[in-house]
Amino acid sequence: MKVGEQLVKEEIGDNETVITNSAQTVKLDQAFKEHSVAEFFKKNKQMLGFYGKVRTLTMIVHEYITNSLDACEETGTLPNLDVKIDEIGSEYYEVTVTDNGPGISQENVGKAFGKLLAGTKFHRLIQSRGQQGIGCSGCTMLSQMTTGKATKIITGRVGKKPISLEITIDPKFNEPKITNLKELDKNFVGTAVQSKFKGVLYRDSEQGPLEYLRRTAISNPHAQISFRDPQGQKIVFKRTHNSIPELPKEIKPHPKGITVDEIITMVKTTKARTVQGFIISDFDRTGAKSISELKKAVRFDLNKDPKKLVWDEAEEIIRAFKNINFIAPSVDALRPIGEEQIRNSLNSIIKPEFLTVLTRKPAVYAGGFPFQVEIAIAYGGDAGRVTTDGKKMEIMRFANRVPLPFDAGNCALTHAVQSIDWKRYNIKDAENSPVTIFINFISVHIPYTGAGKQSVADEEEVLEEVRLALMNTGRRAGIYISHKKKEEENQLKRKMFYKYIPEIARALNNITNFSEDEIKTKMEKLVLEKLKLDEAEDAKEMKKLEEQMENDEKSSLNVENKKKPRKK
Template identity: 50%
Template sequence: MERQAGELFEEFQELTASEFFRKNKQMLGFSGKIRSLTIVFHELITNSFDAAEEAGILPEIKIDLKRLDKDHYILRHTDNGPGIPEDFVTKVFCTMFAGSKFRNIQSRGQQGLGCSGCVLLSQMTTGKPARIISGYKDKDGLKGVQMTLKMDVKKNQGLILDKKKVDVKNTGVCLELHFKDVSYSLSEQGAFEYIRRTMIANPHAKIIFRDPTGHKYIFNRASAVIPPLPKEVLPHPKGVTADDLIFMAKHTDKRRFRSLLTSSLSRMSTKRVNEIQEITGIDLNKRPKDMKWEEAEQIVDLFTKMDFMAPPTSGLIPIGQEQIEKGVVEILNPEFVSAVSRKPVTYRGGVAFIIEAGIAYGGDSGRMVGEQRKAEIMRFANRVPLTFDQGSCAITEGLKSIDWKRYGIRDMESAPITIFVNIVSTQVPYLSTGKQSVAPEPEILHEVRQTAMTVARKLQKYLRAKKAEKEEAMRSKIFEEYVPVILKEAALLAETEVPEYQPVLAKVTRRALAELMGEPIDDD
């Protein structure tokens, strides 16, 4: 029986962001028991780091994970950040796509889904409310508020079940959530490994973690330097679309389109605007709201043909060679470590990024597989560990395309090596909303290769010196073993006494070793 259009649309619905992600939680990264818990750790830790650094505070986080039953946990997460004012608590924890990260700025989080996504997962798996204590300062001094709340999925907002003022000693947020259908694991994708890798890329932080067995891990900071705050950068002409220009035009307070271009795009001078007007014939003195789609397309097409200075890179803050090495030494205690940060470049013509890499050899480098250490790749984006979807990531692809035998590593898979790679950008090109792998842009692949090969050459030099030292030690040992035998046999043939050879032999072998190590030689 044929149905009328009116009947077909009787079930037409509108979903809020919360309803959508309730039905599609895998898009937030919540798929699988181990991965779901790791993503919770990821979201809460990155939010705490960002908040503390913006307030000029060295981050310190305490995490307590208690197991109540099989796959049922209580997570208590406490930080020392600036706290959340009372009026914003429900927005932070119960509203999807709400936050301060919707800017063209380098940031660990980029979507405003983190904390609210964790509350949603908790509510979906246990039905339990979230409990939050926030200590914050306002014009009247230090204040504290405790709330018990749930997310109203239909309205994409919070429902306060209980609220009261509390005394707090410091600023910061304490969040308590229940979770079911999650699992704590010591595997490479587990929550513990996520913390360990986080500390390598964030040596200025301190994390105290108590696991479900009651074991307490203290990850101390290796540096007291708070990273400089990144600056917001304007979009580059090479990276905008016609839709971007139309959107800017509809939401600007500028009276003329030429003013919009110079104030909203980087590297856009008045001289450039005049060139655009002359070539296109478009009157750029018109009101921005009068700009037509065809005209926006014409302007963007011209952008692709014009030469612009590279985008400004003042908004990009890499970890830096010294800080990477400090983080690696603190966690891996390697025999050898080297790191490097490349100069900024761009992908897709107008998005600036930096690749930095480190390599660690020996000590606790690599990953334990049975009783053997294997090579380990640690991927990061804006200091955040990417622990899942490794195979589809540009970082993995770039590293595996390198011929490691050229750098003295015969069997890369079985070498006690950790390779660290971090991409820094205001717009990391993630492959999905789960933000766990980087798109294989040609420029990114090239930079990953070049940066990794730079640190690989330094490791090669170290391994050669180590091999030479070992060979010299073996030669010295042979010298020490056979010279006495030769002297005794020679003395026997000459029918004379064996000369005193020990002082001379010790001096010769000592000289050889001293020359190898570059130490001064005492001939007395």
């Protein structure tokens, strides 16, 4: 056995190791370098969702818009957002987004736009659009990578003169570089950002910026969004709701939704002086009862300093948490859009013939994360996806009011729609119907399947909630559609009868010599009576259908409930 192998065996106890000769080792040592997070994302921009020419441009708009909406929400401002996209060359565009939010202080503006993984939202369990702090700073980097140009910003706060500046990121240190900083002698409260990008493309498609903004307007009825496209066309999505949404509440993590690593991170900053105190004060739903159960389950003293907690002890805590019955997490931190607001915005933007909206009660997934589902089904009008093959079913997915236009196939929300047997709801050939299904999934923590944040993971409870909401709204839509079909059939019947009455009256008059007019009047009366009878029959049939659908839904609910008891 070689010396190195012997060493590994003794010191680490592993019998697999790779031995290199000394020249290779020196070369490897020289090649060993550190990289900043900015350098990492510069090489891996697809991880930020920046891939595909059309998708990239939409993602840029998304990053700026979500920040503006978050900022306005936090300071209780009704958002007025202005988006402009200018084509300045081949696959070369300039994006300008202006908001009337709180603005950013001179001290923080550099970090906000010029440092990756920096921001105000990362360490909070709160229902917000941004989470990681790699949104607008990612755009700054993409802009400088593709054009060599800086991002221009004007930002103003209440009671202060606005400032204008240009920002780039020094990728080596992931630090902002600010140039041309000036104070402006104007009145402006809010933030305007302007940056240029090459290798991107504007398309007026389902995955383009205009559709993204249309959907943002639908899920944010309190926002006014104006957009000027590269052709100079201006589109304004007016606000349909005038009150500012209540600010989402920040919540503490629930013991069932925590990991060992998170405990280790939390103890570093806790103000508590004992592990017991830390568990009571830094978690949701913990108290004397859970502490007494925890005491029995762990082998160390809960009075120890939490800063001295080691990995194995944190692991013991997590194991114990699994067996303790905690009250389900508080759900009052969630802020749904609301049925009336969704109804108003869909009526204003999609103008459907029929619309049904449902906001379900909050539920919990993975034991520790509260969430809530909102569904609407719109039929007719501008509902459905326009294709060369006619109208198709359109699924609009949202997470915390943010449209998710990409990666539909991977998403629990799509899977739930696909799992519904629409024929049962009398929506035959649902795929080819003028239907828009709106789904908003809200949570303090969205279980995204990837860093691109475009699809929700198949959590069992999430699938179940979306399915139940779809069954309920699907039934209402189905009843409307059946009524409408019957109506159309009856109209057709009426038309046919009336078309032939004059001919029959004439023929009967020839044979019988009875007055043609009299025959006509009598026949019309007869037809009316017959149609009335038919309609009564139809109404009876519809009622039966409604009852049947309601029973179907109830029995699916029972099956689901038996499978997995709902958490209180």
